[in-house]
Amino acid sequence: MIVTHALTKRYGRTVAVDAVGLAVREGDRYGFLGPNGSGKTTLVRMLLGLVYATAGEIEVLGKPMPKRVAEVLPEVGALVEGPAAYPHLSGRRNLALLDAAGRGGGRRTRRRRIDEALEQVGLGGVDQRPVKAYSLGMRQRLGLAGALLRRPRLLILDEPTNGLDPQGIKEIRELLVELNAGGTTVFLSSHLLAEVEQLCTRVGVVDRGRLVLEEDLATLRAATGRILVGTPDAAEAAAVLDGQLEARDGDRLVIRHGDPAALNALLVEAGVRVTSIHAEQRTLEQVVLDVTGPGSDRFGAAE
Numbered sequence: 001m002i003v004t005h006a007l008t009k010r011y012g013r014t015v016a017v018d019a020v021g022l023a024v025r026e027g028d029r030y031g032f033l034g035p036n037g038s039g040k041t042t043l044v045r046m047l048l049g050l051v052y053a054t055a056g057e058i059e060v061l062g063k064p065m066p067k068r069v070a071e072v073l074p075e076v077g078a079l080v081e082g083p084a085a086y087p088h089l090s091g092r093r094n095l096a097l098l099d100a101a102g103r104g105g106g107r108r109t110r111r112r113r114i115d116e117a118l119e120q121v122g123l124g125g126v127d128q129r130p131v132k133a134y135s136l137g138m139r140q141r142l143g144l145a146g147a148l149l150r151r152p153r154l155l156i157l158d159e160p161t162n163g164l165d166p167q168g169i170k171e172i173r174e175l176l177v178e179l180n181a182g183g184t185t186v187f188l189s190s191h192l193l194a195e196v197e198q199l200c201t202r203v204g205v206v207d208r209g210r211l212v213l214e215e216d217l218a219t220l221r222a223a224t225g226r227i228l229v230g231t232p233d234a235a236e237a238a239a240v241l242d243g244q245l246e247a248r249d250g251d252r253l254v255i256r257h258g259d260p261a262a263l264n265a266l267l268v269e270a271g272v273r274v275t276s277i278h279a280e281q282r283t284l285e286q287v288v289l290d291v292t293g294p295g296s297d298r299f300g301a302a303e
C-alpha cells in the first residue's frame with residue numbers, strides 16, 4: 001500500500017528523513033514510531049505529495065507519488081498535524097466544503113457520508129457551534145471525520161490522538177481497529193510506544209530520520225524462551241528445576257523453558273504450588289531500547 005525507497009528530505013544541512021525504505025502491506029495497522037523531531041511529519045507530508053522529496057521514491061496504492069497524486073488522493077484519507085478548518089464555520093459545514101473541494105465522493109451522498117463520518121468519530125451530536133469553539137480533541141476528531149468521508153482504502157494519520165484524553169484515545173483506537181477489520185489499511189505516526197503497542201500490527205521505528213527497525217509486532221514480541229512462575233514454594237521449585245532457574249526474586253522465578261504447560265505439570269507433580277505461570281514476552285519498549293540505545297527515553301512511554 002505504501003513503499004518508499006531511499007526516501008530523503010533535507011532542509012539545508014538538516015537531514016529530516018534519511019534514506020528511508022519502508023513497506024506497508026494491505027491490511028496492516030502500521031505504527032510509524034519515533035521521538036519528536038525524528039522526521040515523522042516530514043515523511044507523512046511526502047507520502048501525500050505535500051512536500052517534495054530531496055531524493056528517493058514513493059509508491060502509494062501501487063502508484064508513484066507525487067506524479068499520480070490526482071489518482072491516489074481520492075482513495076486515501078489523511079490527517080496531518082494540526083488539521084485545518086475554517087474556524088467560523090461549523091464542523092458539518094467544514095466537512096461539506098472539504099468534500100466539495102476534493103475529487104470523487106458524489107454530491108448526492110454527501111450529507112449521508114458526513115453524518116456517518118461524524119458519527120464514527122463520536123461527533124454525531126455536534127451542533128452548529130463554530131469550530132473555533134471546539135476543544136483540541138474535537139478538532140482532532142473533526143480532522144479524522146474528514147479523512148473518513150470517502151471511505152478510503154488507506155488512512156494516513158499523523159499523531160491522530162494528539163490532544164485527546166484517555167477515553168478519546170481509546171475510542172479512536174477502537175474506531176481504527178474497526179475500520180481496519182472492514183478492510184482499511186492504517187498508517188499512523190506516533191511518539192507514544194504504548195499507543196503503537198496497543199493498536200498496531202506492524203511497526204517502523206525512526207530515529208533521527210533513519211528507519212532503524214521494521215517488523216511485525218507479533219514477531220518483535222515473540223516469546224523469549226523464558227517462563228515466569230509465581231510460587232510460595234520457591235525453594236522447592238528451585239530444587240526441582242536443576243539448572244534451568246535463571247533468576248529468583250522472592251516468590252517469583254524466571255525459568256529457561258519453552259512450554260508453560262509442561263513446566264506447570266512438572267512443578268505440580270513435585271508438590272510445588274503454582275500461583276501464576278506465563279511465557280515471558282519482550283515489550284516494544286525493550287525492543288526499541290535495543291535498537292536505538294541510550295537516549296531512547298526521548299520516546300514517550302505514555303502520556
Ligand SMILES: Nc1ncnc2c1ncn2[C@@H]1O[C@H](COP(=O)(O)OP(=O)(O)OP(=O)(O)O)[C@@H](O)[C@H]1O
Nearest residue numbers: 011014015016034035036037038039040041042043
Ligand atoms: N520546513 C522545515 N524547514 C526546516 N526544517 C524543518 C522543516 N520541517 C521540519 N524540519 C526539521 O526536520 C526535522 C524533522 O522534523 P519533523 O517535524 O518531520 O519531525 P517529527 O518526528 O514529525 O516531529 P514532531 O512529532 O515534533 O512533529 C526536525 O529537525 C525539524 O526541525
